[in-house]
Amino acid sequence: MTSWRLAGLIFDLDGLVLDTETTYFAAWRRAAADMGCELSDQFCTSLSGCSGDVVRQRLQDYGGSGFDIGAFQSLSSRYWVEHVERHGIAVKPGFWAVLAAANRCGLSYALATNSRRANAERCLQAAGLQQVFTVMVTADTVMQAKPAPDLFLRAADALACPITDCLVLEDSPVGVRAAKAAGARCIMVPSTAAAEPEAVGLADKVMADLYQVADLLSAQGSLPL
Missing domain, CATH: 3.40.50.1000 (HAD superfamily/HAD-like)
Structure with a gap:
């Protein structure tokens, strides 16, 4: 060397x-749960470092054809802001x-x-x-x-x-x-x-x-x- x-x-x-990733994962899990979908720890971890476009596509694939990615993004964004305002980063x-x-x-x-x-x-x-x-x-x-x-x-x-x-x-x-x-x-x-x-x-x-x-x-x- x-x-x-x-x-x-x-x-x-x-x-x-x-x-930040723990804050994103917390918001994603809460939003997905509201929509009847459970995001596993392994799945969330697999998104580490991915761009927003990749994250959205993989979430859509994970949730299936009936998963409303627009509604998910709206919910998860709101939950993320709430989490950060309460706990910071x-x-x-x-x-x-x-x-x-x-x-x-x-x-x-x-x-x-x-x-x-x-x-x-x-x-x-x-x-x-x-x-x-x-x-x-x-x-x-x-x-x-x-x-x-x-x-x-x-x-x-x-x-x-x-x-x-x-x-x-x-x-x-x-x-x-x-x-x-x-x-x-x-x-x-x-x-x-x-x-x-x-x-x-x-x-x-x-x-x-x-x-x-x-x-x-x-x-x-x-x-x-």
């Missing part, structure tokens, strides 16, 4: 910076440590998310992070969302860094595939207990939490990846 010097850090949002443990390490190393950083910009901004505001990312690339600003490489390539361009000099932090298999398709190095911090073996194999490293990533960055930008 050789040392490699990085210039840019690219964060995923859902499940990596913010614990938690920042993932270790995020601030990674940000501090990146700043000490003089690394530029960006956010690249499969969420649309309005939703990403709302989530960041709910978590008190609305001023953190000056560079943010969202699904509605590229041709194709993850697992296509577009988001990460656009983020690298915005940072004025070659994608090969960027490190992507991801929690989902979809995100890992996108990062590697873009040509970036990638550390996976799984948001679920059982990480998909294929994604684990694709990632350059797999770490238990963001504190471990912060420790790695303390090497002042020269990383064994």
Whole structure:
């Protein structure tokens, strides 16, 4: 394993910076239950990192031809807002440590998310992070969302860094595939207990939490990846 010097850090949002996925899953389950459909833990977890279009299609397939996806979206959106207003959105443990390490190393950083910009901004505001990312690339600003490489390539361009000099932090298999398709190095911090073996194999490293990533960055930008 050789040392490699990085210039840019690219964060995923859902499940990596913010614990948004639990809020989405809670709203989806409540809305589906109102419509006589039970969403399993396994099914919800399988949607981790997917774009909105993919999520809608898979929900439609799961619910069957009689499942009213429009009604589901209306209900789940209302329940999500209620949940977030009551409980907020938690920042993932270790995020601030990674940000501090990146700043000490003089690394530029960006956010690249499969969420649309309005939703990403709302989530960041709910978590008190609305001023953190000056560079943010969202699904509605590229041709194709993850697992296509577009988001990460656009983020690298915005940072004025070659994608090969960027490190992507991801929690989902979809995100890992996108990062590697873009040509970036990638550390996976799984948001679920059982990480998909294929994604684990694709990632350059797999770490238990963001504190471990912060420790790695303390090497002042020269990383064994």
